[in-house]
Amino acid sequence: GQQVMQIPQYQHVQEGEDFTTYCNSSTTLSNIQWYKQRPGGHPVFLIQLVKSGEVKKQKRLTFQFGEAKKNSSLHITATQTTDVGTYFCAADRGSTLGRLYFGRGTQLTVWP
């Protein structure tokens, strides 16, 4: 079943607008990871958040991990057409078996 809820499922923005995708878990997470999948490609790792309240930035991308370690967000400032793709969060619940629980992804479309 769906362990991690990710919203929205789709987002269409005009180039230059901001974009945010949210990820929520009912259980406390060990860490959370974010991936990007370009159209026709495979998911590629972006970042991992481990600490409560952690905020990390990669150029125009800002990643946050909630204080309770149950939610996370990815925010893109001033989107560009190169940001097009599907963004997935992946939750690590701390199992020694190494399983990740992926959200359903947010498909971002950017028109010029």
Place this chain on the structure above:
Amino acid sequence: DVKVTQSSRYLVKRTGEKVFLECVQDMDHENMFWYRQDPGLGLRLIYFSYDVKMKEKGDIPEGYSVSREKKERFSLILESASTNQTSMYLCASGSTNTEAFFGQGTRLTVV
């Protein structure tokens, strides 16, 4: 660079055939995963393996089996392919608590 290689990019099989999807990784990762990806459903875990000969069911294991005889290789087997198994299949590998590396994917069509 870490490499996860899937044996085929595209595959067309007939209903009832036994299908083997192969995945090889070159980074000595203990964990390997098989996902299927369908529009609107995200990545759904079929099976994963945390060690040689060890496997765990994911969320949708029905109709599939797996084999991990060597650490670097993880095979997904469709015992008797059906049209509802037409999908994109993604293999991934990684170490516990670190990122997963994905293969390029195999687009399987069952006719």
